[in-house]
Every structure is written in C-alpha cells, then in structure tokens.
Amino acid sequence: MKLLLEIALYFSQFCVVLAMLLCMLRLLKGPTAQDRVLALDTLWICAMLFALLLGISFASLVYFEWAMLIALTGFVSSVALAKFLMRGEIIE
Amino acid sequence: MMQVPVDISPWLAIPVALLLICGSIITLVGTLGLLRLPHFYQRIHGPAITITFGAGSFLLASMLYFTVLQQRLVIHELLISAFIMLTAPVTAMLLMRTAVYRDLRNGRQRPDIKPETPAASGQATTAEVKQHRPDGENK
Numbered sequence: 001m002k003l004l005l006e007i008a009l010y011f012s013q014f015c016v017v018l019a020m021l022l023c024m025l026r027l028l029k030g031p032t033a034q035d036r037v038l039a040l041d042t043l044w045i046c047a048m049l050f051a052l053l054l055g056i057s058f059a060s061l062v063y064f065e066w067a068m069l070i071a072l073t074g075f076v077s078s079v080a081l082a083k084f085l086m087r088g089e090i091i092e
Numbered sequence: 093m094m095q096v097p098v099d100i101s102p103w104l105a106i107p108v109a110l111l112l113i114c115g116s117i118i119t120l121v122g123t124l125g126l127l128r129l130p131h132f133y134q135r136i137h138g139p140a141i142t143i144t145f146g147a148g149s150f151l152l153a154s155m156l157y158f159t160v161l162q163q164r165l166v167i168h169e170l171l172i173s174a175f176i177m178l179t180a181p182v183t184a185m186l187l188m189r190t191a192v193y194r195d196l197r198n199g200r201q202r203p204d205i206k207p208e209t210p211a212a213s214g215q216a217t218t219a220e221v222k223q224h225r226p227d228g229e230n231k
Contacts, residue, residue, distance in 0.1 A: 001105040002096050008109035009094060012150075015116035019123040019142070026127050026135075034191045035132055041183055042126055042139040045147065048172070049119060052150050056112075056157055059095040064154075064168065071172055075179040082186040086193050 009057050016053060020046045037081045044074025097161070104160045108153045115149030122146060132191050136184060143180045148173060 020043060027039040048070040055063030083090050118141055125138025151169040158166040 001100050001102050002098050004109050005096050005100060005105045006094055008112045009096070012112040012116035015120045019119045022120075022123040022127045032132060032191075032194070034187055034194065035135065037190075038132075038136060038139065038187055039126065041187075042123060042142060045139065045143055045176075046119065046123070049115075049147060049150050052154050052169075053112075056108075056154055057094045057096075059097070059161060061158065061166070064172075068172055068175075071175055071179075075175075075183060078183045079186060082183065082190045086186070086190040 009053065013050070013053055013057075016046055016050050020050070033085055034082075037078060037085065040081070041074065041078040044070060044078070048074065101160075104157065108157050111149045111153035111156070115146045115153065118142065118149065119146035133188075136188060136191075140180070140184065143176060147176055 023039045023043040023046060027036050027043065030036040030039060048067045051063050051067040051070055055061065055067070080090050122138050122140070122142030125141070126135055127138075129135045129138060151173045155167055155169045
C-alpha cells in the first residue's frame with residue numbers, strides 16, 4: 001500500500017509539473033496580454049497544487065502555509081495585472 | 093525521499109491515491125485546454141476546471157491523509173478551498189472584462205461573431221469607446 005501511494009504521488013507530481021510547462025508555453029506564446037495574465041494565474045494555481053503535493057509527500061503541515069501564501073499572492077497579482085490591462089492604472 | 097509510512101492501511105491509501113490521480117489528470121486537462129483552444133474567450137474556460145475540480149481533489153486528499161495520519165481532525169485545507177472558491181470568479185470576471193474592453197478599444201470583433209459589415213461595426217464600436225474615454229488612449 002505504501003508503493004501504491006508513492007506511485008500516485010509521483011504520477012501526480014509529474015502531471016502538475018507538465019501542467020506548469022503547458023502554462024509556461026502559453027505564457028511565452030500568448031498572442032495578447034490577457035492570455036499571458038491568464039496563463040500566469042493558472043501557473044500560480046499549479047504551484048499551489050504542487051506545494052500541497054509536497055506536503056503529502058513529506059507528511060509535513062508546513063507546506064500548507066506555503067500553499068496558502070501562494071494562493072494569496074497569486075490572487076493579488078492576477079487582479080493587479082487585470083486592472084492594469086483594463087485601465088492603465090491599478091489603484092484609481 | 094518520500095515520508096510515506098510503511099504500515100499505511102489500504103482504507104487510507106486507496107482513496108487518497110484515487111483522489112490524487114483524478115485531480116492530477118483534471119489539472120492536466122485544464123491546462124491542455126488553456127494551451128490548445130483557439131480564442132481567448134474559449135481559453136478562459138480551460139483553467140476553471142483546474143481551479144475547481146483539480147484543486148478540490150487535491151485538498152480533499154490532503155485533508156483525508158492528514159486526518160488519518162495525525163489521528164485528529166485536520167481541516168484547515170478548507171481555508172484554501174474557500175479562498176479559491178471566492179477569488180477564482182473574481183479573477184476570471186476581471187480578466188474577461190479586460191479582454192472585452194481591450195478588444196473594443198482596439199476595434200477588434202469577438203472572434204465567434206461574424207458581423208455583416210465588419211469594417212462599419214468595428215468603426216462604430218471603436219468610436220463609441222473613444223467617446224466614452226475622450227483622452228484617446230487607444231493602444
């Protein structure tokens with residue numbers, strides 16, 4: 001049963017890293033600026049998922065706080081970039 | 093490397109492994125949609141499944157695993173899920189409004205609408221937006 005959980009953890013880490021690579025491709029390729037902001041937002045979410053996976057792998061609750069911080073900063077940065085693209089200024 | 097306990101019971105390992113595999117496949121599908129779909133207004137639907145189902149599966153797996161492992165109720169992952177559920181629609185709505193606004197300001201049509209006279213309607217919407225913002229920022 002240890003082996004099953006380890007295989008599942010390795011598989012999901014591989015999938016999340018692959019998802020981050022796909023986001024990175026869209027971030028580099030994206031024809032408009034809003035595509036890049038969307039890709040960056042998804043990249044933050046994938047990083048949060050990867051922190052959760054590391055927490056399960058190492059059986060440590062510290063990674064939960066990493067995930068919380070990544071979610072918070074990701075939301076703030078996405079909203080700031082979206083506001084900047086819309087108006088040209090962030091705080092009006 | 094991994095700190096998985098040796099004597100983990102099958103009743104914990106099987107649901108956690110299933111949730112992890114399900115969540116990772118859903119995450120991959122969502123980002124594949126982000127990469128493959130042709131227009132921005134279709135592309136923004138891809139990561140929604142990553143944010144809801146993918147993150148939900150991972151958070152549920154984490155809650156289950158730590159609750160059984162530490163033999164107490166560990167549900168502080170609910171904080172992250174509530175935060176994600178609150179903030180993901182806000183980000184998506186802001187991004188969509190940004191995209192509509194920028195497309196109108198640049199005189200581009202939405203790609204899924206075929207206008208009958210494309211030049212005229214594009215000019216009309218651009219003039220309307222310029223009238224709305226008279227300082228002439230048409231980047």
